[in-house]
Amino acid sequence: MPSVTALKSKDGAVYTTSTGAPVAEPYAVQKIGQIGPLLLQDFHHIDLLAHFDRERIPERVHAKGAGAHGYFEVTDDITDLTCAALFNKVGNKAPTTVRFSTVGGESGSADSARDPRGFAIKIKTEEGNLDWVFNNTPVFFLRDPSKFPHFIHTQKRDPQTHLKDADMFWDYLSLNPESIHQVMILFSDRGTPNGYHHMHGYSGHALKFVNAAGKFTYVQIHFRKDGGFKTLDNNQATKLAGENPDYGLQNLFEDIENGKPPSWTVYVQTMTPEQAEQYRYNILDLTKIWPHSQFPLRRIGKMVLDRNPENYFAEIEQAAFSPSHLVPGIEPSTDPVLQSRLFSYPDTHRHRLGPNYNQLPVNAPIVPVANFQRDGFMAINNQKFRPNYQSSLLPLTYKPKVYENAQHELWLGYANADLSYLTELDFEQPRALWEKVFDNTQKDHFVSNVAGHISGVKSPEVKARQLSVFAAVSQDLSDRIAKAIGHPAVKPLVVKPASESVRFKPKAL
Numbered sequence: 334m335p336s337v338t339a340l341k342s343k344d345g346a347v348y349t350t351s352t353g354a355p356v357a358e359p360y361a362v363q364k365i366g367q368i369g370p371l372l373l374q375d376f377h378h379i380d381l382l383a384h385f386d387r388e389r390i391p392e393r394v395h396a397k398g399a400g401a402h403g404y405f406e407v408t409d410d411i412t413d414l415t416c417a418a419l420f421n422k423v424g425n426k427a428p429t430t431v432r433f434s435t436v437g438g439e440s441g442s443a444d445s446a447r448d449p450r451g452f453a454i455k456i457k458t459e460e461g462n463l464d465w466v467f468n469n470t471p472v473f474f475l476r477d478p479s480k481f482p483h484f485i486h487t488q489k490r491d492p493q494t495h496l497k498d499a500d501m502f503w504d505y506l507s508l509n510p511e512s513i514h515q516v517m518i519l520f521s522d523r524g525t526p527n528g529y530h531h532m533h534g535y536s537g538h539a540l541k542f543v544n545a546a547g548k549f550t551y552v553q554i555h556f557r558k559d560g561g562f563k564t565l566d567n568n569q570a571t572k573l574a575g576e577n578p579d580y581g582l583q584n585l586f587e588d589i590e591n592g593k594p595p596s597w598t599v600y601v602q603t604m605t606p607e608q609a610e611q612y613r614y615n616i617l618d619l620t621k622i623w624p625h626s627q628f629p630l631r632r633i634g635k636m637v638l639d640r641n642p643e644n645y646f647a648e649i650e651q652a653a654f655s656p657s658h659l660v661p662g663i664e665p666s667t668d669p670v671l672q673s674r675l676f677s678y679p680d681t682h683r684h685r686l687g688p689n690y691n692q693l694p695v696n697a698p699i700v701p702v703a704n705f706q707r708d709g710f711m712a713i714n715n716q717k718f719r720p721n722y723q724s725s726l727l728p729l730t731y732k733p734k735v736y737e738n739a740q741h742e743l744w745l746g747y748a749n750a751d752l753s754y755l756t757e758l759d760f761e762q763p764r765a766l767w768e769k770v771f772d773n774t775q776k777d778h779f780v781s782n783v784a785g786h787i788s789g790v791k792s793p794e795v796k797a798r799q800l801s802v803f804a805a806v807s808q809d810l811s812d813r814i815a816k817a818i819g820h821p822a823v824k825p826l827v828v829k830p831a832s833e834s835v836r837f838k839p840k841a842l
């Protein structure tokens with residue numbers, strides 16, 4: 334066999350240590366005599382092993398993913414809604430990186446798992462990075478952020494057996510019935526998207542767009558896949574999980590490589606603060622959608638993914654998305670789940686990637702950064718000679734910010750308190766899915782998908798409790814699942830009437 338060391342590099346690259354010193358033989362190890370031991374002076378060998386020992390970084394929640402680069406383009410004038418520099422002119426284009434993901438599995442798990450999909454977007458604008466860290470479903474399992482670690486633990490592995498566990502999965506969901514809307518979507522065929530890039534993306538949360546006059550509007554953002562979304566049924570998803578667990582990753586890479594770049598048309602639904610105060614559902618509650626009939630989609634842009642990463646780890650694994658990476662003109666609402674997320678993501682980035690994660694090339698803004706942060710591990714851009722304190726000798730420019738709507742804040746206090754209550758309002762939208770949206774095939778699939786999963790539950794209390802949650806959506810739905818798993822019919826969970834919602838109280842003051 335010819336020696337690889339005898340070949341010539343095509344691009345002139347010479348084999349070196351990490352300090353750039355050329356090395357003649359990559360497998361050579363310095364040792365005493367023919368049989369060793371090895372020598373401590375062998376920097377090349379220690380360099381190799383010590384780096385290998387540190388190759389793994391912590392997996393993120395949403396550990397398995399796929400990503401690509403492309404651009405976001407503004408297609409419509411929305412300067413009445415936001416003063417964000419990105420949107421100041423139709424035709425503006427900004428470089429964009431996206432990472433799609435599953436949630437519950439590890440980095441090697443199957444792309445076709447029944448699981449929500451993450452849809453994380455980083456748009457590099459002339460006023461800094463704008464991250465939209467979305468999912469493929471318009472709602473979420475909870476509206477109380479303190480439940481999130483509990484919830485995620487039940488989707489991951491049991492602390493003793495280290496197995497996925499149907500009992501803890503349904504124990505959590507049945508104890509926290511506000512999850513039912515997301516459960517209805519998760520166990521439909523939408524719970525198993527066909528690959529990563531044939532799906533829509535949704536903000537779920539209400540965000541705020543603020544215009545140049547300081548007036549804000551609540552928005553929900555929708556990325557709608559051009560050509561529509563595609564799903565797998567349970568049988569196809571299970572088969573793919575065995576035959577090609579990286580199906581979604583491969584598909585995205587090959588479509589881009591073969592000149593079929595996926596694209597999305599981007600819309601907003603808008604709601605004024607006054608409308609929010611009157612609206613039937615609490616807009617800080619991300620277990621609810623805003624019906625399109627009342628809040629129609631307004632087009633704002635398009636996104637195209639047309640470039641694969643040249644290096645997956647550097648460009649996708651190290652990408653750090655956060656709902657708090659925002660730009661002037663786009664702000665968070667006071668939704669407490671969103672508020673908690675604003676903290677949680679950069680906190681995990683500092684742990685996962687280090688304090689200077691925003692200096693890594695994939696995360697670095699396209700505009701210069703000027704502030705008083707310095708040093709720490711991996712300070713790639715340490716701002717040269719710029720003073721590291723607020724200096725009169727070399728001052729910075731400060732851009733003023735407009736706005737506030739103090740009146741609306743009173744309502745927000747009640748709206749946040751309202752999130753602790755479970756009322757009949759929580760079952761209206763899931764019921765509409767069962768009664769009006771699902772056709773007969775979708776109903777059959779839903780019942781069989783839930784039955785297949787819940788029949789693995791050992792605890793009789795957990796099974797009965799989740800059936801009572803389904804019965805609160807529809808007795809017919811609960812009875813069909815009960816029949817499929819050989820369980821007696823269960824009565825609906827008793828919940829407070831819709832009128833007990835407290836967020837309308839300010840009007841009575």
Ligand code: HEM
Nearest residue numbers: 393394395432451452453467468473478481537673677681
């Ligand atoms: C209190 C609620 C939540 C908390 C505390 C939370 C926390 C986290 C954390 C710590 C990560 C890992 C980030 C990283 O290591 O880079 C993550 C990933 C992610 N989360 Fe959440 N999350 C919450 C709810 C949500 C919701 C409601 C959505 C969607 C609307 C969402 C979408 C995502 C996505 C897409 C990722 C993957 C991002 C990526 O690809 O890097 N999360 N979440």
